[in-house]
Amino acid sequence: MVLNPVISKLGGKLVVLASASPRRREILTNVGLRFEVVPSWFKETLDKSLFKAPYEYAVETAKQKALEVARRMQFKHLKTPDIVIGADTVVTVDGCILEKPVDKQDAYRMLSRLSGKEHSVYTGVVIIHCNSESGEEVEYDIVDFYEETKVRFAELSEEMLWEYIHSGEPMDKAGGYGIQALGGMLVEYVHGDFLNVVGFPLNHFCKTLGEIYNPPSKNEVKRVKYDSIPSVETFESPGDLENGLLACEGEREAEEPDQKDGGKSENESRSSASPQWGSVAPTGAQGQTGWKPVFPHRIANLLDGFKASKVLFAASKLKVFDLLSHPEGLRVAEVAEKIPASVVGTERLLDAAVSLGLLEKSRQGDSVVFKNTEEASRYLVSTSEYSLHGYIMHCNDHVWPLFGHLEHAIREGTSQNERAFGKKSDRLFERVADITNLLSKQQRKGRCSKAMWSICSTLCSTQEGTLIARFRAACTVIVPSCKRKPRLSRCNSARNAMQTFEKISQRKKPYMSQVDFDVNVITGDFFKDDLPKADLYILARILHDLPEEKIHILLSKLSKMCTPGCGLLVAEIFLDEERKVPCRALLQALGMCEGSQRSAPDYSQLLKTYGFTEVHVKHTGNFLDAILCVKQ
Numbered sequence: 108m109v110l111n112p113v114i115s116k117l118g119g120k121l122v123v124l125a126s127a128s129p130r131r132r133e134i135l136t137n138v139g140l141r142f143e144v145v146p147s148w149f150k151e152t153l154d155k156s157l158f159k160a161p162y163e164y165a166v167e168t169a170k171q172k173a174l175e176v177a178r179r180m181q182f183k184h185l186k187t188p189d190i191v192i193g194a195d196t197v198v199t200v201d202g203c204i205l206e207k208p209v210d211k212q213d214a215y216r217m218l219s220r221l222s223g224k225e226h227s228v229y230t231g232v233v234i235i236h237c238n239s240e241s242g243e244e245v246e247y248d249i250v251d252f253y254e255e256t257k258v259r260f261a262e263l264s265e266e267m268l269w270e271y272i273h274s275g276e277p278m279d280k281a282g283g284y285g286i287q288a289l290g291g292m293l294v295e296y297v298h299g300d301f302l303n304v305v306g307f308p309l310n311h312f313c314k315t316l317g318e319i320y321n322p323p324s325k326n327e328v329k330r331v332k333y334d335s336i337p338s339v340e341t342f343e344s345p346g347d348l349e350n351g352l353l354a355c356e357g358e359r360e361a362e363e364p365d366q367k368d369g370g371k372s373e374n375e376s377r378s379s380a381s382p383q384w385g386s387v388a389p390t391g392a393q394g395q396t397g398w399k400p401v402f403p404h405r406i407a408n409l410l411d412g413f414k415a416s417k418v419l420f421a422a423s424k425l426k427v428f429d430l431l432s433h434p435e436g437l438r439v440a441e442v443a444e445k446i447p448a449s450v451v452g453t454e455r456l457l458d459a460a461v462s463l464g465l466l467e468k469s470r471q472g473d474s475v476v477f478k479n480t481e482e483a484s485r486y487l488v489s490t491s492e493y494s495l496h497g498y499i500m501h502c503n504d505h506v507w508p509l510f511g512h513l514e515h516a517i518r519e520g521t522s523q524n525e526r527a528f529g530k531k532s533d534r535l536f537e538r539v540a541d542i543t544n545l546l547s548k549q550q551r552k553g554r555c556s557k558a559m560w561s562i563c564s565t566l567c568s569t570q571e572g573t574l575i576a577r578f579r580a581a582c583t584v585i586v587p588s589c590k591r592k593p594r595l596s597r598c599n600s601a602r603n604a605m606q607t608f609e610k611i612s613q614r615k616k617p618y619m620s621q622v623d624f625d626v627n628v629i630t631g632d633f634f635k636d637d638l639p640k641a642d643l644y645i646l647a648r649i650l651h652d653l654p655e656e657k658i659h660i661l662l663s664k665l666s667k668m669c670t671p672g673c674g675l676l677v678a679e680i681f682l683d684e685e686r687k688v689p690c691r692a693l694l695q696a697l698g699m700c701e702g703s704q705r706s707a708p709d710y711s712q713l714l715k716t717y718g719f720t721e722v723h724v725k726h727t728g729n730f731l732d733a734i735l736c737v738k739q
């Protein structure tokens with residue numbers, strides 16, 4: 108869900124986070140940014156004495172981290188990202204820069220220095236735009252900034268210090284503490300952006316993106332002080348969409364709440380003991396000074412979220428994105444005629460899609476024309492290579508009606524198929540297979556497999572390809588199928604397994620005929636039938652949905668089939684260990700009955716019991732993460 112208009116400007120671009128920090132990944136994932144994580148190999152060893160101020164050191168380190176990744180991707184992965192984001196967080200106290208402790212003694216030294224004092228946390232951030240338009244040479248446009256937050260620690264007793272150090276938390280964190288977890292107990296106050304301490308100043312980042320993508324015109328008046336994230340081209344007020352096609356509720360609701368900050372500095376006004384956006388009141392050092400109304404962006408976005416999803420679904424169903432792949436763009440009346448639909452309704456749909464960053468609107472002479480954004484052309488046109496159209500239709504036709512009964516599903520813990528479709532099922536939410544019953548025979552063809560494949564194939568569109576490129580022989584892919592029986596696809600080929608996975612994911616006849624290797628689709632039941640022999644097995648979106656006993660049957664069979672050295676790639680959404688992110692995994696879990704979502708270590712542990720040793724875990728920030736294992 109990308110509701111933030113500034114973040115959505117990055118949609119369709121290959122955005123890379125050059126950081127191994129799980130906190131940065133989480134902060135950016137939480138606001139809907141889609142990106143790949145490529146940790147930087149740059150060693151943080153710049154000579155600190157060369158910098159006049161600590162933030163200069165943090166910014167320069169962030170820059171070197173990001174540049175290293177941009178260059179490595181270009182030369183090693185032969186892939187030029189559009190944008191690389193790098194960051195570096197340091198803690199400074201008494202003129203000294205503290206980075207991550209090297210051992211427990213070092214953590215002790217750092218924490219005892221911080222005890223009973225105020226210190227500053229600086230995060231330097233660098234946004235690199237890689238511009239390869241001018242030919243071979245890639246130009247790097249670099250924008251950087253830093254953010255300072257002041258934090259004061261309580262007096263820490265020796266006992267408390269050591270207990271905290273032994274918790275293990277300090278070791279991968281600047282200054283030796285994590286304010287977002289146990290370390291929060293050591294903190295007396297925070298002045299400034301909380302997320303800046305955690306490792307990424309999100310607010311400043313969004314502002315900077317706003318300046319890059321929506322530079323304010325000279326005459327523009329800055330309207331809202333608190334809402335410092337530029338909100339051009341968005342539904343700035345939660346009423347904007349409400350007054351549209353579905354509701355016609357009359358006049359817009361009351362004005363936005365008064366958001367003047369009463370003279371506090373911006374940093375102070377964003378202080379909070381919680382990483383939540385917006386809705387938490389700014390407090391003074393003692394947490395006592397009065398509550399101020401801050402516009403609750405997160406809640407407002409959630410209130411509108413279902414409408415935004417439905418705009419995507421309706422536009423896809425009406426094939427608007429197919430029509431608007433027209434290079435010149437089309438006028439409202441032309442779109443309305445082709446759909447066909449009312450002009451007034453079409454205009455509202457197109458305008459809403461523009462505000463969501465799915466379409467572009469421009470003036471051509473006297474007329475206004477609409478056309479796809481780059482992202483829409485890539486992912487929303489039904490015939491495009493990485494089309495998500497099938498999956499979107501599945502969400503519209505199947506998931507949407509079922510989620511309308513979520514309260515019942517939660518209360519009863521049973522399938523809502525009967526309520527939604529008048530048909531019984533033993534699953535909480537029936538899986539793709541059942542859409543086929545709602546479609547005509549013609550429509551049925553390929554629809555649900557496309558839905559599954561379209562999300563699986565996005566796994567291939569990214570760097571994960573390199574993960575399994577080493578398995579160059581036969582590859583068996585197991586995906587859920589629209590057929591009653593689970594389906595296996597086997598590719599007998601000495602080709603790059605990634606290419607194999609990618610090509611078969613298209614599942615289109617004309618495309619397939621261009622592929623110079625055999626794709627052998629075997630319809631069978633992978634619980635009962637024999638599995639074909641392969642060097643690499645891919646289980647894409649299978650395990651999360653199976654009960655323990657079925658996982659056991661499948662993994663035992665795979666383990667038996669695999670000789671030492673054979674690979675197993677499991678593609679699923681991985682939860683973090685605290686089961687808090689990514690949101691998609693937890694939302695998906697609402698529709699599961701027998702299975703469960705797992706973290707990467709959970710999967711690793713599970714696969715280990717069947718003789719598979721983890722080789723690589725990839726959190727993609729994409730639809731699916733991947734864990735590659737090898738049979739011992």
Ligand SMILES: Cc1cn([C@@H]2O[C@H](COP(=O)(O)OP(=O)(O)OP(=O)(O)O)[C@@H](O)[C@H]2O)c(=O)[nH]c1=O
Nearest residue numbers: 126127128130195196280281284285286304305306
């Ligand atoms: C003060 C504080 C820091 N951190 C973490 O400290 C690391 C800083 O180190 P870095 O060098 O900037 O980043 P890294 O983790 O080494 O990753 P990379 O970007 O690859 O260098 C980052 O993780 C931050 O979240 C917290 O999680 N909570 C806190 O309260």
